[in-house]
Amino acid sequence: MNKKTGLFITLEGGEGSGKTTQGNQLVHRLKEMGYPVVWTKEPGGTDIGRSLREVVMSNRHKDMVPETELLIYMADRTQHVKSKILPALRDGKIVISDRYHDSSVAYQHFARGVPMTTLNFLFRELAGGLIPNITFVLDMAPETAIRRIKKRGITDPASLSKFEEEALPFHRKVRHGFLKIAELEPERVKVIPADRPREEVFQQISRHLSALLPSNGENSHESF
Numbered sequence: 001m002n003k004k005t006g007l008f009i010t011l012e013g014g015e016g017s018g019k020t021t022q023g024n025q026l027v028h029r030l031k032e033m034g035y036p037v038v039w040t041k042e043p044g045g046t047d048i049g050r051s052l053r054e055v056v057m058s059n060r061h062k063d064m065v066p067e068t069e070l071l072i073y074m075a076d077r078t079q080h081v082k083s084k085i086l087p088a089l090r091d092g093k094i095v096i097s098d099r100y101h102d103s104s105v106a107y108q109h110f111a112r113g114v115p116m117t118t119l120n121f122l123f124r125e126l127a128g129g130l131i132p133n134i135t136f137v138l139d140m141a142p143e144t145a146i147r148r149i150k151k152r153g154i155t156d157p158a159s160l161s162k163f164e165e166e167a168l169p170f171h172r173k174v175r176h177g178f179l180k181i182a183e184l185e186p187e188r189v190k191v192i193p194a195d196r197p198r199e200e201v202f203q204q205i206s207r208h209l210s211a212l213l214p215s216n217g218e219n220s221h222e223s224f
């Protein structure tokens with residue numbers, strides 16, 4: 001890719017909606033096409049972020065107040081953007097993040113009630129206010145997503161977060177939040193029905209993305 005045209009892609013959606021599954025496939029395909037790709041996530045895209053992730057997602061901290069939660073996510077994001085995402089974008093890479101700022105808006109604002117003015121201020125003033133080129137919201141009913149998570153089993157105990165144990169009304173607020181974000185920013189945020197076979201979800205993502213990809217990956221004459 002051209003030095004000045006890094007591309008920032010984010011995958012968003014509730015627990016178990018398929019973000020990691022789709023991200024892995026996307027990274028694999030883009031690399032095959034010859035693009036330099038950085039695959040990262042929030043929280044925990046950096047060393048410092050991994051420590052913060054343990055604190056913010058741990059089942060031991062169910063009594064964490066929403067503002068503390070927000071500040072930890074913002075600390076993770078600030079470190080992530082400044083030390084990893086921006087340098088990669090400046091190098092002309094494609095950065096794909098498994099969750100980013102829209103998750104804070106959906107969880108900390110829409111589900112937990114922290115005012116948007118607070119989120120916007122911290123995001124802009126501390127975390128750099130970097131806006132993704134395109135965001136995919138993997139949308140599905142939380143009931144179905146929770147069934148998927150239960151089937152997935154616990155491969156990594158740290159991945160069983162306190163959020164997965166929240167009740168359905170919480171997950172419904174999160175879903176509503178993501179859909180509201182998409183409604184407000186239809187150019188950037190694409191809602192992808194995620195309760196479909198993996199290949200079908202991937203095709204929908206690819207369709208939106210192919211319009212954005214510069215045609216200078218090594219094998220970029222290939223399509224998705």
Ligand SMILES: Nc1ncnc2c1ncn2[C@@H]1O[C@H](COP(=O)(O)OP(=O)(O)OP(=O)(O)O)[C@@H](O)[C@H]1O
Pocket residue numbers: 013014015016017018019020021022148149151152194195196197198199201
């Ligand atoms: N389209 C699909 N159809 C059926 N099962 C799927 C589909 N996509 C992913 N899964 C399975 O559902 C489970 C959750 O998927 P995945 O881990 O990718 O979701 P996630 O959004 O990353 O979840 P989390 O928020 O917990 O990180 C996994 O076991 C995965 O294999």
Ligand SMILES: [Mg+2]
Pocket residue numbers: 019020021098
């Ligand atoms: Mg995941």
